[in-house]
Amino acid sequence: MTMIEVPLHAVAHGRAGDKGNRCNISVIAYNPDLYPLLLAQATAARVLKIFSFRGASDVRRYALPHLGALNFVIDDVLEGGVNGSLNLDGHGKALSFLLLAELTVRVPRAELPEGSPYLL
Amino acid sequence: MGKVYIGCGAGFSGDRFDAAVPVVETLATCEGDRFLIFEVLAERTLAIAQRLRLNDPDAGYSPYLDHYIAPILQAAKQHKIRIVSNLGAANPVGAAKRIHAIAEELGVEDLKIAVVLGDDLLQVYSADAIRELPTMEGISLGDQEIIAANVYLGARAIADALALDVDIVLVGRTTDAALTLGPLIHVHNWAADDWDRLAQGTIAGHLLECGGQVTGAYFADPGFKDVPNLAEVGFPIAEIDADGGLVIGKAAQTGGLVSRATVTEQILYEMHDPANYLTPDVTLDVTGVRLQDIGPDRVRLTGARGKPPPATLKVTVSVDGGWLGEGEITYAGPNALARAELAASVIRRRSQILGIQEPLRVDIIGAGAVHDNDMSAKRRHKVLAGDGEYRVRAALRSMDQKTAQQISDEVQSLYCSGPAAGAGVRQYVSRQIRTASVLIDPENVLPHVRVERVMP
Known part of the structure; x- marks a missing residue:
């Protein structure tokens, strides 16, 4: 099987939500069969590394196998949150797409749909 | 049924x-x-x-x-x-x-x-009693006026x-x-x-x-x-x-x-x-x-x-959060990124000259603003197109409305006193509310x- 390294965005989707200075980001495999692969590769430690430049102090990962989803809870990543952040996006709503862009995974090439920009 | x-x-x-x-x-x-x-x-x-x-x-x-x-x-x-x-x-x-x-x-x-x-906790507790409750965020409510405290x-x-x-x-x-x-x-x-x-x-x-x-x-x-x-x-x-x-x-x-x-x-x-x-x-x-x-x-x-x-039960307590001052201006076309960077450094210098103490954030929208941190760490490691459209945004929070207005006005002044062809200024100065959660x-x-x- 030919494997290919792609950003999560190629094979998964997600959504970010805020509570104070804490952000949660869900990561959901388009194909539920890919869930074990995400579970193995999308670790809390890798997510913490991606967000450490914004002051993230801890990441907890919750697994939801029936939904083919992971939920990451990232502490102190919102630079104060809506209470104090100077970021245009104080809620961190756009952070789901930062994770989908920067966390890469190795997946079977055949998992990417025909015409996916990530095949180029 | x-x-x-x-x-x-x-x-x-x-x-x-x-x-x-x-x-x-x-x-x-x-x-x-x-x-x-x-x-x-x-x-x-x-x-x-x-x-x-x-x-x-x-x-x-x-x-x-x-x-x-x-x-x-x-x-x-x-x-x-x-x-x-x-x-x-x-x-x-x-x-x-x-x-x-x-x-x-x-x-x-x-x-x-x-x-x-x-649901209005201020009908049951005094403001002083509410201020003494420990917040889930670990922040102090200080001696600020409590605008609202409502129980979920x-x-x-x-x-x-x-x-x-x-x-x-x-x-x-x-x-x-x-x-x-x-x-x-x-x-x-x-x-x-x-x-x-x-x-x-x-x-x-x-x-x-x-x-x-x-x-x-x-x-x-x-x-x-x-x-x-x-x-x-x-x-x-x-x-x-x-x-x-x-x-x-x-x-x-x-x-x-x-x-x-x-x-x-x-x-x-x-x-x-x-x-x-x-x-x-x-x-x-x-x-x-x-x-x-x-x-x-x-x-x-x-x-x-x-x-x-x-x-x-969880209670959201709201106190005065001062003012958020923001200003935005766009640079477009050849060498736009360099003109935007120059505008950003002018705003930072002006804030020093004016003696503004509050932390200032200056973004370049189009170069990764919302994904970046307060210090633009990501932008500095990116290779970006020099030509294009970039929008400079300055923001600070202050308990003083005048300071918030001042930084917003500094962006406006870039029309005539900043880099070439600054365009499309927008200014926002808005009152802020800070919230914390307590349990009762x-x-x-x-x-x-x-x-x-x-x-x-």
Whole structure:
């Protein structure tokens, strides 16, 4: 099987939500069969590394196998949150797409749909 | 016992004003108890409403009340679709009176409205007592004026209000999910320890409370997650039977999409530990939830489990957050990035010259602003196109309105005193509210909660 390294965005989707200075980001495999692969590769430690430049102090990962989803809870990543952040996006709503862009995974090439920009 | 149909007409204060119209049209065709909820009360919205009420005792309910209620009141009353909403904000009685006035203008007769009162902690605790409570965020409330302190009430009070045989129930602060769970408890008569059914009702509420976020809005990603006719996205309608059986659908003949993917994203929205989502009615566990596509735009949800709720109630406390000053200006065409960088450094230098002490953030929009940190760490490591369109944005917070205005004015001055061809300045100076959460003993609050009819 030919494997290919792609950003999560190629094979998964997600959504970010805020509570104070804490952000949660869900990561959901388009194909539920890919869930074990995400579970193995999308670790809390890798997510913490991606967000450490914004002051993230801890990441907890919750697994939801029936939904083919992971939920990451990232502490102190919102630079104060809506209470104090100077970021245009104080809620961190756009952070789901930062994770989908920067966390890469190795997946079977055949998992990417025909015409996916990530095949180029 | 039949099914209960609950539609959502708004998922936040400022949501699309006409979204409820197709929801009501669809609910009118459903057999069973029908409800329409509007969730329009964010943490800060209530504090703003409280301030409005201080200036005018008749004000303090949602400023958008007319926008949401007027288009659907007649049809809702005619088809016996009951309305449950937190449009009451800081003044549910005022909201009820305003709806009676709208009813009179529209010729809607015999409208019965009840309110839930008692979420305002300032009626029970002194401001000093509230300031002494430890905050969940670990921050101090200092000696600042407390603008608002409201307890998140649960669904029981809403069920009690519906028992007064009314068309509309207006609340201030309850959990968002209670707007849905209250009607379910009222119709299905679920016991206070019927944990799994309460859990199914709570997840129904969690899915409905953000309106279009479960029906394809806040979801579309062209080429990856395509959503038909987003401009007319249909808002959600949940069907819940007496056993807690739950199907999520949406208003007929609308755009949008209900699929396992849209529902999964919304299940996990603003959820931390999925085995312990805390509400005053039940601790929800979604780890066993399964979804099944059962038809076009219809998803069945099973397997939410419930446990007893926490022993405390959550309170949001709002204090003055000073002022946010912002200014933006665009540079376009050849060498735009260098001109934007120059503008950013001019703003930083000007802030020093003016002796401004507050932390200043300067972004270049187009170069990764919202994904970056306060120091633009990512931008400095990126190779960016020198030509293009870049928008410089400066922002700072100050307790002093003048300082916030000053930084915004510095951006404006770049029109004539900055790099070449600065364009499209916009300035924003806005009052801010800071919030914190505290936990209290329900025994100190629940005896003060009451429901009552409000007459025209």
